[in-house]
Amino acid sequence: MYEQIAFYLFSMLTVILFLITVMSKNVLYAMTSLASGMVLISGFFFILGAEFLGVVQLIVYVGAVMALYSFAMMFFDATRSIKEKNTSSALVFLLGGMSALVLVLMFAAPIFSENIQALYPMHPEAGNAQDVGIVLFTKYLIPFEVAAVMLLVAMIAGIILAGKKMDRSLTQDMSVDMEKEIMIQKDAK
Amino acid sequence: MIGLSHYLVVSALLFSIGLMGVLRRRNLLMLFFATEVMLNAVNIAFAAISHFYNDLTGQMFAFFIIAIAASEVAVGLGILIVLYKKQGSLDLDELTTMKG
Amino acid sequence: MENLVYIALFAPLVSSLFAGLFGMSPRQTFVGIVSSALLFVSMSASLMLAYHVYQTGAPIYVTMKEWISMGDLFIPFGFVVDQVSVTMMGVVTVVSTVVHVYSIGYMDHDKSFNRFFSYLSAFVFSMMVLVMSDNFAGLFIGWEGVGVCSWLLIGFWYHKPDQSREENPSISPSWAANEAFIVNRIADLGMLVGIFILYWNVGSLQYSEVFAALPQLSEIILTTAALALFIGAMGKSAQFPLHTWLTDAMEGPTPVSALIHAATMVTAGVFLVIRANPLFSMTPEVSFFIAALGTFVAFFAASMALVNRDLKRIIAFSTLSQLGYMFAAAGLGAYWIALFHLGAHAFFKALLFLGAGNVMHAMHDELDIFKMGGLKKQMKWTYIYMGLASLALAGIPPLAGFFSKDAIIETAFNEGTLILWIMLVVTAGMTAFYSFRQVFLTFHGDERYKAFGIHPHEMYKFVLVALSPLAILAAIAGFFQGGFHDFVTRLLPEYQMSEHTHHLALVLGAIVLTFAVGGIALAYKKYANGLKRDEKTENGFLYKLLANQYYIPHLYEEIISKPYAMISDLMWKSVDLKIVDATVDGIAKFLYKSGDGTRKMQTGNLSNYLNWMAIGGIVLLVIAMLSAMLG
Numbered sequence A: 001m002y003e004q005i006a007f008y009l010f011s012m013l014t015v016i017l018f019l020i021t022v023m024s025k026n027v028l029y030a031m032t033s034l035a036s037g038m039v040l041i042s043g044f045f046f047i048l049g050a051e052f053l054g055v056v057q058l059i060v061y062v063g064a065v066m067a068l069y070s071f072a073m074m075f076f077d078a079t080r081s082i083k084e085k086n087t088s089s090a091l092v093f094l095l096g097g098m099s100a101l102v103l104v105l106m107f108a109a110p111i112f113s114e115n116i117q118a119l120y121p122m123h124p125e126a127g128n129a130q131d132v133g134i135v136l137f138t139k140y141l142i143p144f145e146v147a148a149v150m151l152l153v154a155m156i157a158g159i160i161l162a163g164k165k166m167d168r169s170l171t172q173d174m175s176v177d178m179e180k181e182i183m184i185q186k187d188a189k
Numbered sequence B: 001m002i003g004l005s006h007y008l009v010v011s012a013l014l015f016s017i018g019l020m021g022v023l024r025r026r027n028l029l030m031l032f033f034a035t036e037v038m039l040n041a042v043n044i045a046f047a048a049i050s051h052f053y054n055d056l057t058g059q060m061f062a063f064f065i066i067a068i069a070a071s072e073v074a075v076g077l078g079i080l081i082v083l084y085k086k087q088g089s090l091d092l093d094e095l096t097t098m099k100g
Numbered sequence C: 001m002e003n004l005v006y007i008a009l010f011a012p013l014v015s016s017l018f019a020g021l022f023g024m025s026p027r028q029t030f031v032g033i034v035s036s037a038l039l040f041v042s043m044s045a046s047l048m049l050a051y052h053v054y055q056t057g058a059p060i061y062v063t064m065k066e067w068i069s070m071g072d073l074f075i076p077f078g079f080v081v082d083q084v085s086v087t088m089m090g091v092v093t094v095v096s097t098v099v100h101v102y103s104i105g106y107m108d109h110d111k112s113f114n115r116f117f118s119y120l121s122a123f124v125f126s127m128m129v130l131v132m133s134d135n136f137a138g139l140f141i142g143w144e145g146v147g148v149c150s151w152l153l154i155g156f157w158y159h160k161p162d163q164s165r166e167e168n169p170s171i172s173p174s175w176a177a178n179e180a181f182i183v184n185r186i187a188d189l190g191m192l193v194g195i196f197i198l199y200w201n202v203g204s205l206q207y208s209e210v211f212a213a214l215p216q217l218s219e220i221i222l223t224t225a226a227l228a229l230f231i232g233a234m235g236k237s238a239q240f241p242l243h244t245w246l247t248d249a250m251e252g253p254t255p256v257s258a259l260i261h262a263a264t265m266v267t268a269g270v271f272l273v274i275r276a277n278p279l280f281s282m283t284p285e286v287s288f289f290i291a292a293l294g295t296f297v298a299f300f301a302a303s304m305a306l307v308n309r310d311l312k313r314i315i316a317f318s319t320l321s322q323l324g325y326m327f328a329a330a331g332l333g334a335y336w337i338a339l340f341h342l343g344a345h346a347f348f349k350a351l352l353f354l355g356a357g358n359v360m361h362a363m364h365d366e367l368d369i370f371k372m373g374g375l376k377k378q379m380k381w382t383y384i385y386m387g388l389a390s391l392a393l394a395g396i397p398p399l400a401g402f403f404s405k406d407a408i409i410e411t412a413f414n415e416g417t418l419i420l421w422i423m424l425v426v427t428a429g430m431t432a433f434y435s436f437r438q439v440f441l442t443f444h445g446d447e448r449y450k451a452f453g454i455h456p457h458e459m460y461k462f463v464l465v466a467l468s469p470l471a472i473l474a475a476i477a478g479f480f481q482g483g484f485h486d487f488v489t490r491l492l493p494e495y496q497m498s499e500h501t502h503h504l505a506l507v508l509g510a511i512v513l514t515f516a517v518g519g520i521a522l523a524y525k526k527y528a529n530g531l532k533r534d535e536k537t538e539n540g541f542l543y544k545l546l547a548n549q550y551y552i553p554h555l556y557e558e559i560i561s562k563p564y565a566m567i568s569d570l571m572w573k574s575v576d577l578k579i580v581d582a583t584v585d586g587i588a589k590f591l592y593k594s595g596d597g598t599r600k601m602q603t604g605n606l607s608n609y610l611n612w613m614a615i616g617g618i619v620l621l622v623i624a625m626l627s628a629m630l631g
Helices: A002-023 A027-047 A051-073 A089-108 A128-138 A141-163 A174-188 B004-024 B028-052 B055-085 C002-021 C031-056 C083-106 C112-131 C135-155 C174-200 C209-218 C220-234 C244-251 C254-263 C267-276 C277-281 C283-305 C309-330 C336-361 C380-394 C400-414 C418-443 C448-450 C460-490 C499-527 C541-547 C549-601 C606-630
Strands: C060-070 C073-081
Touching: A002 A027, A002 B028, A027 A051, A027 B028, A027 C244, A051 A128, A051 B028, A051 B055, A051 C309, A089 B004, A089 C606, A128 B055, A128 C277, A141 B055, A141 C083, A141 C400, B004 B028, B004 C400, B004 C541, B028 B055, B028 C002, B055 C499, C002 C031, C002 C060, C002 C073, C002 C083, C031 C083, C031 C267, C031 C283, C060 C541, C060 C606, C073 C083, C073 C135, C073 C254, C083 C112, C083 C174, C083 C267, C083 C460, C083 C541, C112 C135, C112 C254, C135 C174, C135 C209, C135 C220, C135 C244, C135 C254, C135 C267, C174 C209, C174 C244, C220 C267, C220 C277, C220 C283, C244 C549, C254 C267, C254 C309, C254 C336, C267 C277, C267 C336, C267 C541, C277 C283, C277 C309, C277 C460, C283 C309, C283 C418, C283 C460, C309 C418, C309 C606, C336 C400, C336 C460, C336 C541, C380 C400, C380 C418, C400 C460, C400 C499, C418 C499, C448 C549
Parallel strands: none
Antiparallel strands: C060 C073
16 A cells, blocks of 8 residues: 555656656756656665665765766856757657657556566565675676776766866867976976 | 556656657756666666566666766766867757768 | 609790799890790600600509599599600690790790790690690690680780781781680580580599490480580681681781691690590591591682682691691591691691791791792792691602601591592692692792892791701601501501502502692692782682682671671660669669768757657667567
């Protein structure tokens, strides 16, 4: 009973919030609704018994990613509402509606799943976090490490791209700038 | 009773909303938001399948998707900042240098 | 012994490659000298092999390496040196060595001197492959190799422009080369069919296996195979109706005419018949056809030679005629006599051609014997050589031609084919007449060339010396008839005259000799004291018919070349342009247009691309759903 209420509530709210994200002209509204939608999605995860995933969703998305977005917005003029020439809404709704229709039709169809075997079955007695930990550090160890390296690379890339020498173009020859700098320093002396 | 299909339908709807955003928006930042929506929609589907088939693989995929999304945001935002410095705009209509 | 075989075979190839290295550079005399030396090495090896085979009587079999080995097909690069092939090797290498040395002098002023030697040696190599191979596949390779070299050498002066048929019956060297090549293609198809028939029924291409398996084959297969092989021989040996290329091939340099179109390549057809004698002896009808055709060609070619004015063409016709004699002998079963005539003919005909080359050299490439005369003063040695060769050709004892030709004519009598015998005897008289008509018109009588401002001079000394072996062989080859008979009949079937013929041998020889001497006497009477042109005869129908080669080249042009050109033109304009090209162009245009059309999609705007991507994704989704529903 509670599950049903929670499910429909979260569904409605996420759909509305994400619609706001997609439709809003104001970046701040869009971002706020996105963040709230993500919080609610973590609610889905909790209902589904994936507590660890829900927590990660909260920390990574709502915490880290949203923080990143908000910091990034400092560089852009965020308070102004965005003026853009949106794609004709007829086409958007046609395509979006079509995909929604097809996907919903596919997913609403009865699922035949007798022959699906659980590859890594859950152990409800041990708790989700422990289960996830065991699988992640045994069967998925290498992908996990690769993901870690990827995150490191992404971090470095983010720092470099948005880093200290932001006033310089990345595509120009740096040595020319260096020479100029040296010249300026000499002139100053 | 809430079954797998319910979650999948919600996931499909959220995905379509994200797709609409991707199609509709011309501002790169808003495009990023829309892709986040799509990624989250997929995560719901994974978590639901994982739950209903009593298999952890779905959750594992969701983890990696989150990791990828985080990296994507880090690098993507860096690029957006550089682009904004260079062009002074994030509007796709003004970024048509690859016109054939 | 094996090494000698390889030396004999590959020395010409080395020579060709060596000369080919300098192909594009200006004239280098040492190229000619090295080539000639290598040919001399090949000749020495061949003669040593001949001596060895003569001594032991045992053929040498050499298998260099496997060539094709798949499934049931096994073809090695195998060579055999037996009595027949060693005779051919000896003839080929002797003549080609002399021709190589001769060419150093003859091609003296030609800027493509080195290239010439490369081609010439390549020809000798191909010819050696042809005669030495121990299977039909190797024979065919050599066969095609000599065809290619012949094409290269006939068209050696490819830069000469086309002329009308009235000015120059062979139009131009490149035209003549193409004609020779195409006519030979037609014949080679026949030969290939013959080889395929044999392979199909026997399962091997080795001579020994094929000939051993012949008795098991049905008569119809044997006849078809023999006919098909003989069609190949007809093309290479220029038998009627594929004979037109040989006289046109005279456009090539004279050493080429001497080596390829007189002494060696054109006799390859005769060689094939001799080599495949087990097959031909089992098919008497085909053999008789060969004999009849040979006799006809002997007569037919001699008749055209009677009135021709072109020095080289007369000799070419006589080659044709003598090839007819060889086929007559081979067709009548006297294979060893055919081979004997082949060898003897190679010597005196090469000598005759090379002498004609001397005359050409002296006369600044003038070939019309009506414009010569009285050259014996300036060109004593050439006169002697050509006189000797002509006597041999006419069949005057004791020169080589007498023995070999007399044997052939005797064979025709012995077989009871009187019509063939009469034609061959008459042809012998005609041969004597036209060869001496040519000699007298060239070397005797008034000096007509003076009117054209030509100052003839004798050829280089070393060339004249180099010709002496041929002259000696042309003179004495006939005395080896007995020994040669004993030598080759170990391999070839024996052929003996019957008692009756033996009795009449002297009478028969006397008849032939009477005709020959009569021909010479007639020629002497008419031409020895200068040219008296007889307008009435020259405008007569028969004279014109002969001078125009029975109008056969014209006929071929009218009924084959022109309709073919018309059909080609039609096919080009209607089929090629409108169907084939249009299809290809259509595809290209479609691609261009679709490219132009879809270029508009490339807006550079990411949003548009995303729209397209979404459309694609939805299409895929729909397809997935439909297939799930239907499947």
